[in-house]
Amino acid sequence: MSGTSLIAALKAFDATARTGTITTAARQLGLRQPTVSAHIIRLESEYGVELFYRQGRRLELTQFGNALLEHTQRLFSAEQDAQSLLIAAKTNYRGTLNLHAIGPHNITPIIKAYRARYPGVHISVTVGDSQSITQRILNYEGDIGLVLNEITDPHIFCLPYRAQKLVIFAHTDHPLAKKKSLRFTDLNGQEFVMREQGSGTRKAFEDSLSAKNIQIKTSVEMRSREAVREAVIQGLGLGVVANTAYQPCPDLVTLDVEGFNAHTFTRLICRVERKNSPLIAHFLQTAQEVLG
Template sequence: MDFKQLEAFQAVLDEGSYSDAAKNLFVSQPTITVRLKALQDELGVALFQRYGRKVKPTLAGRILAYYVSDILNLHSNAVQAIQDTKQNNSKTLKISTTSTGTYVLPPITKGFQESYENTRISLSISNVKSAVTQLREQKTDLAVITSPIEKNELSSVIVGEDALVLAAHSDHPLAGKKNVSIKDLKNECFIIREQGSDTRQQFELWCHQNHFYPNNYIEIDQPEAIRISVLNHVGLAVMSKFIVQSESKFSSLSILDVEGFPIHRYVQVLMQPDKQEDVLTQAFVQYLKEKLSTMS
């Protein structure tokens, strides 16, 4: 079957007659007849029954009708997507994200822009609440986050997985040690996120589960400042694996082997429901998913 045949089928289905379908498609009635006959011959069934001057779908016709609309829509979307690539008009995709995105999105967005000509990425980095608020107020097109939230009216797509790890400077005495115990951590200084942070909540849950309540800690609300503090031997910190990976070529950070870590969480993309059909948005979501799969 081809799209001309499916278009003819859909037109007859909508109009209820061959003649009106022909007018709708700006072709002759014999053309509609030929296309439908070829389609019915291929399928080996009758798709319509005549009732006076009108036609109605048979059972087979109703079954085909269930799929044809989606097939034609996909065809239309594919053609439009190809046409969009020919346009010279630049398109901007606005993305809000959290601090984890600082270490993940810049190289990915650069690659996306190189793959999709005339596309520009605008990246806003803040906390989860601000990132989602920007999306809800339609100041951005997408929000890329790692924290679970109440989505309500928003649509979401899981694109990858992050993990919280307990990190130290690579020359810390506990770096490389197998099965670091709670006793080993007793006198360590911890650098922790601010109240309300998902990383802070996950750390506090781990502490509760292990009956470990550190007395020596420093609270910092910026992950980059935490990373720099660990690199300067200030203490240990719970952070995203992506932060540690960003230091891997320098071998400056080490992931400690501690029971209960890593703590896994999903990377998800939030969007307004009407963006689910947007070609550029979906292209970025798929591109992000592919790139994150290589970073896991």
């Protein structure tokens, strides 16, 4: 098996591995189910490998299947990037850029500048935490991510973006809100509304507390900064957020805690082999220009 027949079989395998069923893979590829099945059977028989465990209609990748999937993901991602390059040359940069970000306030200035330069590019933004965003980029489920703190995975390219100071805030009726000056020790035993595990903001805050041997309580975990803000307004505890994301209101006040100087560092990420893909490369370049 070689050439176009091998590529066709690998496409059938890749689609089936990603979707979990031959039916969905066939629909995605525009092929008949028997054709997709035949491609996979031929791969297994010709190379003497087992790609899937059959569990009814559901297929589960074998260890070898998982290893092959890593290669097919890179192969077809490169194919997509090559197609994007050709389309960009023909259409003066048109296409779709899928972004995953920790918050819209961080990435919208870049999008504004990018759209002014490349109005033909459709941009989609999904908000999440740093851990899940990184995994999506690794899995080729997005083009660019905006995350907190450094990513050490060798498959990820990181571009430093900007530092963000963390601020602690409270409802105006909270006992600490009535104090003009606060020490780190005043936080001991206080209840906080925290972001979920995997949040870069949470990690930076907990690291700063650990360095001072401060113990706090978590009243509730929230999956967005908007939810944290609302919970603090409802009196469920203190909150922590990046200063760029803090939204003042009459019911809230920031706390000036002596010695509290925690920061997060935002970074733009993409897969290493995709950083020169036209739409991605121009977005990263635009980000650097926005920073000045």
